[in-house]
Amino acid sequence: MEQLIERALYAARWLLAPIYFGLSLAVLALGIKFFQELLHVATHVLEMSEADLVLTTLALIDVTLVAKLSCEF
16 A cells, blocks of 8 residues: 555655746746846847836846746755
């Protein structure tokens, strides 16, 4: 009986595999958006107001923190 429970618990870890795969795709998408926004800022930094630059920087920090949380599985 104990061996059956151990095997069931060990096999149940595969139920999380699609979730981990989805999180990996989400982190990839966040990375793409991060660098897209970073490129946009780099090309328009002289035209942006200080407030816009601060808000954009905070948005990049938010994306980084969300990606970090997603990677801690």
